[in-house]
Every structure is written in structure tokens, then in C-alpha cells.
Amino acid sequence: MKVGIIMGSKSDWPTMQHAAEMLDLFNVPYETKVVSAHRTPHLLAEYAESARDRGITVIIGGAGGAAHLPGMTAAYTSLPVLGVPVQSKALNGQDSLLSIVQMPKGIAVGTLAIGTAGAANAGLLAAQIIGTFDPTVQAAVEKFRTEQTQTILDNPNPAE
Ligand code: RP5
Numbered sequence: 001m002k003v004g005i006i007m008g009s010k011s012d013w014p015t016m017q018h019a020a021e022m023l024d025l026f027n028v029p030y031e032t033k034v035v036s037a038h039r040t041p042h043l044l045a046e047y048a049e050s051a052r053d054r055g056i057t058v059i060i061g062g063a064g065g066a067a068h069l070p071g072m073t074a075a076y077t078s079l080p081v082l083g084v085p086v087q088s089k090a091l092n093g094q095d096s097l098l099s100i101v102q103m104p105k106g107i108a109v110g111t112l113a114i115g116t117a118g119a120a121n122a123g124l125l126a127a128q129i130i131g132t133f134d135p136t137v138q139a140a141v142e143k144f145r146t147e148q149t150q151t152i153l154d155n156p157n158p159a160e
Contacts, residue, residue: 002028002029002030002031002054002055002056002057003023003028003029003030003031003056003057003058003059003060003123003126003130004030004031004033004047004051004056004058004059004060005019005020005023005030005031005032005033005059005060005062006032006033006034006035006047006059006060006061006062006069006073007032007033007034007035007061007062007063007069007086008034008035008036008037008038008039008062008063008064008067008069008086009034009036009063009064010034011064012034012062012063012064012086013032015062015084015086015087015115015116015119016032016060016062016084016086016119017119018116018117018119018120018123019060019062019084019119019120019122019123019126020032020123021120021123022120022121022122022123022124022127023123023126023127025140025144026127026137026140026141026144027136027137027140028126028127028130028137031056033047035047035069035073036063036069037063037068037069037072038066038068041072044069044072044073044076045076047073048072048073048075048076048077048079049076049077051077051079052077052079056079057079057080057129057130058079058080058081058082058126058129058130059073059077059079059080059081059082060081060082060084060119060122060123060126061073061081061082061083061084061109062083062084062085062086062119062122063083063084063085063086063096063099063100064085064086064087064088064093064095064096065088065090065091065095065096065099066095066099067083067085067086067095067096067099067100068099069083070082070083070084070100070109070111071083071099071100071103071107071109074103074107074108074109075107080108080110080129081108081109081110082109082110082111082112082122082125082126083100083101083109083110083111083112083122084100084112084118084119084122085097085099085100085101085111085112085113085114085115085118086114086115087114087115092114093114093115094114096114097111097114110125112125124141124144127140127141128141
């Protein structure tokens with residue numbers, strides 16, 4: 001049972017590594033791969049169509065600019081696909097966000113925020129999805145949330 005983290009380019013890794021780091025926190029296994037909707041379209045089809053049989057349960061797709069990777073992945077598999085809009089240089093990721101979020105009815109992509117917060121939350125959401133059938137992962141997510149809350153409660157003074 002693995003998460004597949006794919007991205008349109010190696011240049012997306014500084015963003016997408018935040019998804020991987022979140023999954024590390026919960027001991028959720030994952031694989032990472034560069035798969036481009038435009039530059040390697042046949043690889044994208046092959047990756048998405050074989051994902052379930054290879055033990056993938058959730059796919060996280062990150063891309064920037066004309067970010068068709070998550071939507072095309074969702075077109076090829078009924079596994080849940082989470083889309084991360086990578087912050088592009090030209091348009092600050094607004095282009096990536098709109099490319100990913102505006103899916104036509106009938107093919108779903110769960111779109112996260114632009115950039116590193118979106119990538120981290122994609123990892124978190126993937127763990128939450130897996131937690132619905134894996135009590136160990138669910139317990140790890142609950143622990144993370146409890147500790148996060150407690151850290152804030154223990155540090156109320158912003159100037160300290
Ligand atoms: C997209 O184009 C990638 O997801 C990346 O965010 C963007 C730029 O790619 P590179 O030119 O850096 O390879 O396909």
C-alpha cells in the first residue's frame with residue numbers, strides 16, 4: 001500500500017518533497033517519479049493505468065504552469081488523485097491552480113493550495129485517506145494533530 005508522488009519536472013521536487021516529508025512522519029510508504037503530461041504522455045498513461053495493480057492507493061500529482069498532470073492522471077485511473085499547483089515563475093502558480101482545479105464534472109481531482117503548503121497537505125490528506133482503513137496511520141495522524149495543537153497552546157506569546 002503506497003502513495004505515488006509524481007511531478008511534471010525535476011524542478012518541482014523542492015515543492016513536492018514536502019508531500020514526501022509528511023508521509024515520512026506517518027511511516028506511509030511512497031514512490032516518487034517524474035512523469036510529464038506533455039513531455040512523456042505515454043509514460044503518464046502507463047503509470048496511471050498500472051498504479052492500482054502496483055499497490056498504489058492514492059496518487060499525488062504536482063505540476064506548474066499548464067498543469068495537466070493531475071487531471072490527466074485522474075482520467076486514466078479511478079484511484080483518488082490529489083493535485084498540487086506548483087508555484088510557477090511567470091504567474092506565481094495562479095496558472096497551475098486554475099489548470100488543476102477546473103476539472104470537468106465526472107473526473108475528480110482534489111486540489112490543494114499553491115506551493116509547499118499544498119504539497120505538505122497533499123501528503124497529510126493522503127495519510128488521512130489511508131487512515132480510513134489503516135488504524136496505525138490514523139493514530140499517527142491523530143498524534144500529529146494533537147502535538148501541533150499543543151505546540152501552539154504552549155507558545156501563546158508571538159514575541160517570544
Ligand atoms: C511543468 O512545467 C512542470 O510541472 C514544471 O512545474 C514546469 C516547468 O518545468 P521545467 O521547465 O522546469 O522542466 O511541466
